[in-house]
Amino acid sequence: MLLYAILYYFASSNLSIAAPSSSSGSQFANGMISSISPRDTDMVDMCPRTRLEIIWTCLATIFAASWVSVHPNMPGPNVSKVKKSLRRIEIMLWAIITPELIILWAMQQWYGAKVIENEFISKYRKPNDAFKWTKKHGFFLQMGGFVLYEKDKPKRILEWKALMAYYENGRVDLSEITEATIDDRSKADGFGKCIALIQTSWFITQCIARFSDKHLVLTELELVTAALAVLSLLMYSFWWNKPFNAEVPIVIDLHEHGYYQHLSIQTHGNDVLSIHTQVVSKFRASIQAGIEFVRSNLLNWNSFQKLALIPYNVIEYVLGCIEEFINPTLVDLHSMKVPAFYYFEGVALEHRTNLNRIGSFLVAAVFGAIHCAGWSDKIIFHTRTVSLLWRISSVIITGLPLLWISFFIFVLIENAYPNSEELENAIDVLGDVTALLSLFSIPFYIIARIILLILAFMELRYVPQGALNNIPWANVLPFIH
Incomplete structure (x- = not known):
């Protein structure tokens, strides 16, 4: 609906018509003159772009970079489709607003899968067992892919140490859990992922070509999309072996004598029938109860207090999610799912985890530096105020990750010299200041990220002719326009 609303707005405004050009450049309403003119004054572009094509191309690439490239953990049992969709939308917004946190999550899961694979080979693999544990198994474990059943009833998620303890005692059989079995849970295969990779890679290639051509310019929306596309390539590289949007875990039945496992979730028909029966029989009563709830609880002073606390609750929730990205949450021994942004972190991984955090924030700085290309004359702003807002916001998203890096550098220095009391005191002070x-x-x-996104769409109302001129070889390969 949001896509259709944007397309309808630009179509109704008749923005698909190219702005008039002259030999002296494009004249904007505020008197600012664009130095960009058509590539040749005596040659007409035989395949010009329209604003709608630019919007559609960017939105398709943003979708590939924020929805398709992000591989979420399993939502857990008995979760409605609405909640699953809302959760996916939330993760997509995280990928658009703070993609470096998604990069950190992917990096940590990739390294966790690698450590789990090496630990299985060196510590838990049995001599006569043909079972092979791979990174794909490690990813599937971290996303909550193994569920323990006892007496045909679900008990809890199996995390790494518990699964290996049962495996060593011969109470579970992992021989039938192959990569093909895990791939059956995935909603995308290698071909589907390659389609998204072609979309993002081809978009980046065109942006580089337009930036290099002196007769062409980039729109602000293309610059923002290119930055997201670059980070999505990193997400794909780290999550290539992770099943995409898997929702059905492998059920492992544990018995006192012997072992076996079922490779699907058992659905209890009575529970489903009971739920549907309640919905049908109590539909009218639920409406009446909802009306009474509105009258008794919403139309009073407490409801206004709750509304006033909404900004505080939103900020608290955002900070909690960021904390979960940076510091992994332990798996609840009685839970049927892992945390939304869970990744495996053993005791030996603490040093590596800090390095991963520094790496992800360096990626964030590069992400912001791409936006700083707006300082170039290849990006045209219709007012100086918009240009100033863009520059300030791009500097913020480039510089703040460097501040965050300094905190983890202080942590690494403190861990490297644990016996130096004076250095430890100085690091504690600097660490507290940088943390605050x-x-x-x-x-x-x-x-700043939201401002950049808003400005990118707003500036599409003032697209110069150089942005509407097309690249001659733009339609050579398959591409979503």
């Missing part, structure tokens, strides 16, 4: 500044800088970073 980092905490207060998070809202500014999010606001």
